[in-house]
Amino acid sequence: MDLDTLDLSRLQFAVTALYHFLFVPLTLGLSVLLAVMETVYVMTGRIIWRQMTKFWGTLFGINFVVGVATGIVMEFQFGMNWSYYSHYVGDIFGAPLAIEGLMAFFLEATFVGLFFFGWDKLSKVGHLITTWAVAIGSNFSALWILIANGWMQNPVGSAFNPQTMRMEITDFFAVVTNPVAQAKFVHTVSAGYVTASIFVLGVSAWYLLKGRHVELAKRSMTVAASFGLAASLSVVVLGDESGYLTTEHQKMKIAAMEAMWETEPAPAAFTLFGFPSEKDRETHFAVRVPWMLGLIATRSLNTQIPGINELVTHAEGRIRSGIIAFDALQQIRAAGSDARIPPAARQAFEDNGRDLGYALLLKRYLDDPRKASDADIRRAARDTVPNVPTLFWSFRFMVGLGFFFIAFTATFFLLSARRLLDRYRPLLWLAVFAIPLPWIAAELGWVVAEVGRQPWSIEGVLPTAAAVSSLGAATVLTTLAGFVVIYTVLLGVEMALMLRAIRKGPEADDAPETNLVPSSLVAAE
Incomplete structure (x- = not known):
């Protein structure tokens, strides 16, 4: 295998994934904020809340369309650049993605159309149900995608079939309830809620600085600050749970x-x-802070966390065990039928089969792992160490931004409670300049999750080097350059449309104002 092809394929997937993930968090968060705003409109009958829902809905729509366009390419890449991956684990990995398309994305896409074109054709309650369906569909879509991704991190509910040379589902319920997937889901959607909250706060702060759409901006900031504070706190708590599961798996x-x-x-x-x-x-x-990692990562005072050097030594042992499994697998396949399989080979595979993936680490250096020398085994074991500086700094910047978001949203929450949102212009400017920060934190989180899994495409099961298609480096480089150009254009188009809509501001809404709650509550609102 041409190693350049592997590196370029990894780079292409990373580029397209990072581009796509620029749109996902805002879609997740804005969809829920829209549902909250419209709920207030239906309860109070105040037109300002309908106007808010329409305005932020326009920005949601722009982001949603471009996000869909960039997301489609992701799934095609599995068959294009990672053909052996698709063959090896497609039965398992493909199931959640198919369910996501059939159950979640179709739900979301259908109701998005009703959201934009149904304002004067549906009743208030009917349109509110539509908006909540968009929010549920968006988040439900993320659930199934993260179930697939969580299985890559912790491959439960599956087993290798030596006859088909593929991983197959043995317990679909275990795949769906994978604790790593569930932790990733709640952590990711909470990060999306923070992204949308900071975005709404920043845009609203710009309106206050310019003295435009003041009532809409203040109400939007109140909702975003409350929602953002709750989401920021949950990101830290759920991130702790994700770290605990990482220590285990x-x-x-x-x-x-x-x-x-x-x-x-x-x-x-x-x-x-x-x-x-x-x-x-x-x-x-x-x-260093004594005891802190042990308490956070293991939630105990006596559970040891192995260091990198010890884990490399442990990987050497698993590679040797995997070589035994690989040799037994060759005998099983050569037998041709169950009746002709040597009992010793069957037993050897049962005893060592869980380490077969470690033997495949050697395929990067030689065709037959059974011919590996001690030096080859040590080299493959060292490959199990991901890029330490990248992970170290990405994690710390991400966590630092997470605590900043808590302080930031708490400040605006207090200001909104005291009706002082427009009193401190430096804070408003800070809100404007803080808009990109949640995206930076989200991208760093993706780096921690995915770079930290290397050299595995499926943790402990399939090395990335064995999953790649046998394409020429020139082919991958050409498509990589094409994706970068196209995605950059799409990002530029989205930003231009977003800025245009923000400069234009909300449109006047001539719908009649009706009060559906007691006048005392409306006055308080």
Whole structure:
């Protein structure tokens, strides 16, 4: 295999995924904010809330369309650049994606049309149901995609079939209820809610600075600050749960995130700051907090977290076990029928089959893992260490931004409660300039999750180097360049349309104002 093809295929998928993920968080968050705003409109009859729903709905629609366009390419890449991956795990990985398209995306896409064109054709309650259907569909779509992604991180409910040479589902319920997938889902959608809240706060702050659409801006900021504070707090709590599960299922990822080269006595210290060096295999100028990592990652004082060096040694043992499984697999396939399979080969595969993926790490260097030398095994074991500096810094910047969002949304929540949103212009400017920060945090989260899984496409089952298609590097490079150009144009178009809609502002709404709640509550609102 041409290694350039592997690197370029990984880069292409990373580029398209990162571009696509620029649109996903805003779709998730804005859909729920729209439903909240329209609920207030239906309850109070105040036209300003209908106007708010329509205005932010326009921005949601622009983002939704471009997000769909960039997302379609993602699924085609599995067959195009990762053909062996699709063959090996397609029965499992494809099921959640198919369900997502049939159950969630069709629901969302259908009701998006009704949301935009049904204002004067549906009753208030009917249109409100439509808006909530859009929000539920958007989030339900994320659920199934993250079930698929969660299985890549923690492949439960499946088994390898030596006759078909494929992974097959043994327990679909286990795939759906995968704890890693569920933690990723709630963490990801909460991050989307934060993104939408900061976006609404920033745009509304710009209106207040310009003295335009003041009533709409203040109400939007009140909703966004409340929603954003709750979401920011949940991101931290749910991120802690995700980290706990990572410690249990992806020990190398947690060790690389913490640049923890050697195993420490429990409970391990947390490194606040430092400079990890893969060459020296140590972290220079480390500032550490005793016990903190052990308490966060294991929720105990006596559970040990293995370091990178110990995990590499453990990987060597699993590679040797995997070679035994690989040899037994060749005998099983050569037998041709169950009756002719040597009992020793069957037993050897049953005993060592769970480590078959580790033997496949050697396929990057030689065709037959059984011919691997000790040096080859040590080299493949070292490949199980992801890029430590990238993970170390990505995680810390992401966490730092997460705590900033809590303080930021709490500040605006207090200002909205005291009706002082327009009193502090520096804070309003901060809100405007803070708009890109949730996207940066979300992209860093993607880097932590996906780079931290390397060298695996399916954790412990299928190495990335074995999953790639046998394409020429020139072919992949050409399509990579094409995607970069097209996606950059789409991003530019979306930003231009967004800025145009924001400059234009909300349109006047001539719908009659009706009160559906007692006048005292309307006055308080």
